[in-house]
Amino acid sequence: MDLKNNLLLTAYTIIIGVIAGLIIWCFIRSMNFGIHFLWVYLPSLINFKYYTITVCVIGGLIIGLWKNKYGNSPEDLNQVIETVKQENRYSYSNIFPSIVSSILPLIFGASIGPEAGLTGIIAGLYTWMGDKLKIFNDELEELAHIGITATLGTIFVSPMFGFVEPIENEERKLPNTSKNILYFVAILSSFGIFIFLNHLTHNQVGLHSIGTATLSNLNYLGIIILIILGMLLSYVYFVSHRLSKRIFENLTDNFILKGVLGGLILGIIGTLLPLTMFSGETQMYLLVENGVQLGLVVLILTSVLKIVLTNVCIETGLKGGHFFPLIFSGTSMGYALGILLNVDPIISMSVVTSSFIAGILKKPIAVVLLLMIIFPMNLIPLMLVAVVIPCLFKTPEFLEVQQ
Secondary structure (H helix, E strand, O other): OOHHHHHHHHHHHHHHHHHHHHHHHHHHHHHHHHHHHHHHHHHHHOOOOOHHHHHHHHHHHHHHHHHHHHOOOOOOHHHHHHHHHHHOOOOOOOHHHHHHHHHHHHHOOOOOEOHHHHHHHHHHHHHHHHHHOHHHHHHHHHHHHHHHHHHHHHHOOOHHHHHHOOOHHHOOOOOOHHHHHHHHHHHHHHHHHHHHHHHHOOOOOOOOOOOOOOOOOOOHHHHHHHHHHHHHHHHHHHHHHHHHHHHHHHHOOOHHHHHHHHHHHHHHHHHHOHHHOOOOHHHHHHHHHHHHHHOHHHHHHHHHHHHHHHHHHHHOOOOOEOHHHHHHHHHHHHHHHHHHHOOOHHHHHHHHHHHHHHHHHOOHHHHHHHHOOOOOHHHHHHHHHHHHHHHOOOOOHHHOOOO
16 A cells, blocks of 8 residues: 555544544443433432332333344344454444444333443444445455544553453454554554543543542451452353343343343342443442442342343343443442452452453453553552452353353
């Protein structure tokens, strides 16, 4: 490719990156507006004991009706990455129905994150741009991959996580030097506009630091126990994932029934334990402020049921990502175990969450790059130990679930 085409492709990548960042920001702002209206404004006007259950069931019904007409989107993040890996593109034919399908469960309180839907939307956008810019030949095959990295890097406020997550464990080969430039141009332009809009509107959309911690007087035995318990928590995810699939697999085409069932389960658990609802991004910071008042039992139940509820939501059609809710689950369990073992709660949360997420993903570098946005930088050595150990153990075959 000559210099002119290289410059043009870079310019287009910047433009698309800015558009992607704008879409991500608008999506999250719209989601937060809908959540505030439905879960803060309306309850202030309506005093109804069964409000949560009613709204969740109605939400499940609406989602089921929508999917019955427009299809079962969005796809799981792993499915999006696998499709792009196999085909070097992602379909954009149903991008507008997919936007609605992605945002509805989030507004109605489902225990999911926005990353799955947004990744598919942005990958579709990049594929569409690639189809329009065929003069660049082979480089166009990378645009859908670039869309995934830009989305993950922006939504998790971690550009390097967006680059590493699809690559680690050979999900995708490492791009060559010239293509690396395009990846970082897209990530930084998307991330840059996202941060700029946050600053412009005085909002803090996305993950941010959870607090500070000191490494003096470490309880080394406690740290080892926390790593082990974080690994065990990952098995709660695997078991609940498999059971949820088995329970709801016979309702594959009955979107309405599945949606209503999912909404009912969400509403019941959400009524009993409100912190199990939503993506967990905002709730995580409420947890840090009020963890002691919540108590040990509530924190542990919230952590375990959050995992179960995330899998139930995804399998009943209230679909989305699993990163945000699983991070919250890890922090909730970490806080509880910190109280139990007399370990600094920030340290405990960082170790348990690192071990827990690494036990599921088996991607140690990506996990650290993701969680270093939340936890203090001086805890990175502990987090590195906590992510490496679970990756030494292979997930038992009987717990693995085909996507």
